[in-house]
Amino acid sequence: MTVQLHSGLAHVAPGDWQALNSAGRVDRSHAYLGFREHVEPGDAVVATLDDERGLLAAVHGAMSRSDSALFSHPWKMLTSEQFLRADDDSLERVRAEHSALVDAIAGPGDASEQASRLAAVLGEALVIRGFDNSEVIFRQDLSGQQRSESALRLVEYLQDRVREGLAGALVFPFVSAGNSELTDVLVRLGFQRATLTAVTFFDVSGFRSYDAFLAALPARYRRRYRIEEQAMDRSHLHMATTPLRDSFSRIVELEALNAEKYGGKPDRGRLGRTRREMAERLDTAIRIPVAVSDDAEIVACGIHLVDENSYCNLVYGCDYAVEERATAYQWINFYDPLRYATSRGIKRVRLGFEAFSAKLQRGARLDPRETWLWVPDPGRQVALEGLVKFLDERGSGYFEQFTVKR
Structure with missing residues (x-):
């Protein structure tokens, strides 16, 4: 098997990519992911795994930049007040705890510039995401073991490229908790996890x-x-x-x-x-x-x-x-x-991220997404732990309350 790195889907033929999207999902299509490259300001990155049969698996993403939108920039997500999930009574206390954790990584500074400060210390991130998911895309005929091995091979390869300077971090921001083939690999390879957001959908x-x-x-x-x-x-x-x-x-x-x-x-x-x-x-x-x-x-x-x-x-x-x-x-x-x-x-009407109340009030289902982060420097990885754990506790508690209310 061979892993290759491409600067965008223009370097992968649509016919070859179709082997990974035989189910016809629009958000995995060559056309849609190519469109995402047009939307994202950062450089596109595609890693493919193939053998003599052709493409077996791939990941698609882009490098974050200062002008990347919130949901495409992990450091903005880690520093946005939106993900503190605090009410008016607790906001000042939670904000102070959060700022102290950011300062422990990036040094003291202006709260309005926290994302920039994290980027200056940690570097910009390689972000693996599509419409509402972060995933490895597989050929449908692969066995469970083959899918796990393919995911391991691809993520290890990306970690090596990050160590060599491709990015400051590797982030899968929207992993479904049920995606054990990927989450098992991310745990094995030392990623940290936080539940920051969720998607909603109608199952019809x-x-x-x-x-x-x-x-x-x-x-x-x-x-x-x-x-x-x-x-x-x-x-x-x-x-x-x-x-x-x-x-x-x-x-x-x-x-x-x-x-x-x-x-x-x-x-x-x-x-x-x-x-x-x-x-x-x-x-x-x-x-x-x-x-x-x-x-x-x-x-x-x-x-x-x-x-x-x-x-x-x-x-x-x-x-x-x-x-x-x-x-x-x-x-x-x-x-x-x-x-x-x-x-x-x-089968499914997918409503995207956030704005949960209006959607749940009409019978939509909530599906939390896990953000998995890895930086190559062990010291900085340790420094991230406090911030990641804090936000995970805030997010997990918030989504549990939604579940109880329903």
Whole structure:
């Protein structure tokens, strides 16, 4: 078997990659991962394992940079107040404990620059991730033992490259706790683990219609669905879909308006280039549900990806100047995808990270993700332990409370 390092999927033929994605998952596809390389500002990294049969396994990721988004930058995740999971009464105490742990690694400094300080000490990280998961992608015909051996070979190879200076750290930020083939390898190779975030999803396997899915929900969820459906019926909005290319400018504008609503500073030119690249690469895998006003104006939209087995909610966009836009959120993010998925035998509607309350209130399931980190310097690895343990305790307790509430 041979391991090779590639600077992006352009160096791996789409036909060869297909051996790793015979199930047709859109988020493992050559097109989608190639699109992620366009989105991520850091250099792309692909490690492949092959033998005489062709590709056996691979990992895909990118180098973090100062301008990497929060969920693609481990040091931002370790220093973001979002992942402290503290309420108003405990925030100051938790913030002080957290800052002291960061200072123990990076030295005393400005709390607003903690991520930069960690990057200066630890180096930027090689981040292995896709849409909502960090994984080794295997040929489907490999046995369990072959998958474990392949994962070990790939991760060891990446550790060697990091030791040689490829990156300051190797991080798998979103590993499913049930992925024992990978987690066993990460434990064996000295990675540290913290539960920082989670994904949510609807399991709609076994339901042949939306009504059948709705009937199986507990009454408290069904009541919310009915109330919100009635609100949409009373509004002056109606649901439709549009090709991305046909409504390109409006979709980009709505995405930017939504980002600004929550404190972002979107670059509309960059957003436009990103969506054009997406349309070029992913084409028919893209689905754009929209809420349209009586005067035919698109008020809100989703940017979603679909394959035969899963429906992925990527982005929401909205014009908050429209009074009745509130009902659009529920339809675009929940009720329209659920109708679409159940009518086509799609098994899972995947809702991405965070914003748990709105999703769980409608019957979605919570799936915590584990962040696994490794740095080559033993002293710095030890220095990370206190911070990682602190955040793991905060995150694990937080998600246990969600489980109890349900």
